[in-house]
Amino acid sequence: MARRARTHHATGAERAGPAAGRRWPWRCTVSALVSAKGLRKAYKNKVALDDAAFEIPAGRIVGLIGPNGAGKTTALKAMLGLIPFDGQLNVLGLDPRTQRDELMRDVCFIADVAVLPRWMKVKEAIEFVSGVHPRFDKARCERFLKGTQLKPNMRVREMSKGMIVQLHLALVMAIDARLLVLDEPTLGLDILYRKQFYQRLLEDYFDEQKTILVTTHQVEEIEHILTDVMFIRDGKVVLDTPMDTLGERFIEVFVDAQRAEEARGLQPIDERALPFGKTVMLYDGVPAERLAAIGETRTPGLADLFVATMKGTYA
Numbered sequence: 001m002a003r004r005a006r007t008h009h010a011t012g013a014e015r016a017g018p019a020a021g022r023r024w025p026w027r028c029t030v031s032a033l034v035s036a037k038g039l040r041k042a043y044k045n046k047v048a049l050d051d052a053a054f055e056i057p058a059g060r061i062v063g064l065i066g067p068n069g070a071g072k073t074t075a076l077k078a079m080l081g082l083i084p085f086d087g088q089l090n091v092l093g094l095d096p097r098t099q100r101d102e103l104m105r106d107v108c109f110i111a112d113v114a115v116l117p118r119w120m121k122v123k124e125a126i127e128f129v130s131g132v133h134p135r136f137d138k139a140r141c142e143r144f145l146k147g148t149q150l151k152p153n154m155r156v157r158e159m160s161k162g163m164i165v166q167l168h169l170a171l172v173m174a175i176d177a178r179l180l181v182l183d184e185p186t187l188g189l190d191i192l193y194r195k196q197f198y199q200r201l202l203e204d205y206f207d208e209q210k211t212i213l214v215t216t217h218q219v220e221e222i223e224h225i226l227t228d229v230m231f232i233r234d235g236k237v238v239l240d241t242p243m244d245t246l247g248e249r250f251i252e253v254f255v256d257a258q259r260a261e262e263a264r265g266l267q268p269i270d271e272r273a274l275p276f277g278k279t280v281m282l283y284d285g286v287p288a289e290r291l292a293a294i295g296e297t298r299t300p301g302l303a304d305l306f307v308a309t310m311k312g313t314y315a
C-alpha cells in the first residue's frame with residue numbers, strides 16, 4: 001500500500017469504551033497473545049491476506065517482514081479491529097471485530113515517527129496521548145524527557161530528527177500496553193536514529209509482560225532485538241520462527257568452486273557468488289553434518305534469508 005501522510009500520532013489509541021460483543025468462541029493457545037487462522041482480507045478484487053495463519057506468544061518481540069504490498073499493514077489493521085476481515089483472529093483473548101474498545105485498553109498502536117504534527121509542542125503531544133490512551137503515564141513520560149534536551153514548549157518543527165525520536169519514544173514508553181504495535185516506526189530516519197530507537201525500546205521498555213509487534217523493511221537493524229520473525233508474502237505467512245531456532249533449520253555454507261556442483265546437489269534454496277570463486281549457498285532443513293562436510297557453515301542473516309524466501313516476488 002502506498003504510504004500516505006498520517007495526521008496524528010496514536011491512530012489506534014482510543015478512549016476505552018464499555019466491553020462490547022461476545023467472547024471469541026474458540027480458545028487460543030494459553031500463551032498466544034495473538035492467534036490467527038484462515039485470516040482473509042480482500043479489497044475489491046485484490047486479495048491482501050490469503051488464508052494467513054500465525055501465533056504470537058506473550059513476552060516476545062516479533063518482526064513482521066515482507067515486501068511492499070505483502071499484507072503487513074492489512075494484518076495489523078485486522079488485529080487492531082480497524083477493518084473487517086474473514087477467518088479467525090484472536091488478540092488478547094478478544095475478537096477485534098466486536099471488542100475493539102476493550103482491546104484498545106491493552107494495545108498501543110504507533111505509526112512512524114514522522115507522524116507528529118510539526119506545529120505541536122512537547123506538552124501538547126503529552127496532553128494528546130494522555131487524553132486518548134487510558135494506560136498512558138504522564139509522569140513516566142516526563143521522567144523520560146528529563147534526560148533529554150526537550151522542553152515542554154518546544155515545537156516539533158524546532159526539533160532535530162534525533163529529538164523527534166526522543167519525544168516519540170518517551171510517548172511510546174509511557175504507555176503500559178500489553179501489546180505494542182509499530183508499523184514501520186523509523187521510516188525516514190537515518191541509521192543512527194533507527195538503531196537508537198530500537199535499542200531504547202529494548203532497554204527501557206520491553207519486559208516479559210509486554211509484546212512488541214513491528215513491521216519494517218529494515219531487516220538488519222532490528223534483527224538483533226527480535227525474538228521471533230514472521231515473513232509474509234502475497235498475503236500468506238511463509239515463515240514463522242523464533243530467532244534462536246532459526247539456525248537449526250537454515251544454514252549457509254561457503255563453498256569452493258570445485259565443490260559447487262556437489263553443494264548444488266543438496267538443493268540450496270538460494271546461492272550468491274563471492275569474490276575468488278567462492279559461493280554462499282543457503283539450505284533449508286539439510287542436516288548440519290552433511291553441510292559441514294562441503295564447507296564452512298554459519299547461520300544466515302535475516303536479510304539474506306528474506307531475499308531467498310522472497311525470490312520471484314518481484315519477477
Ligand SMILES: Nc1ncnc2c1ncn2[C@@H]1O[C@H](COP(=O)(O)OP(=O)(O)OP(=O)(O)O)[C@@H](O)[C@H]1O
Pocket residue numbers: 001002003043044046047048066067068069070071072073074075
Ligand atoms: N484500502 C485498500 N484498497 C484497495 N487495496 C488495498 C487497500 N489497502 C491495501 N490494499 C492492497 O492490499 C495489498 C496489501 O497491502 P498492505 O498495505 O497490507 O501491504 P504492506 O505489506 O503493508 O505494504 P507496504 O510495505 O508497501 O506498506 C496491496 O496489494 C495493496 O495494494
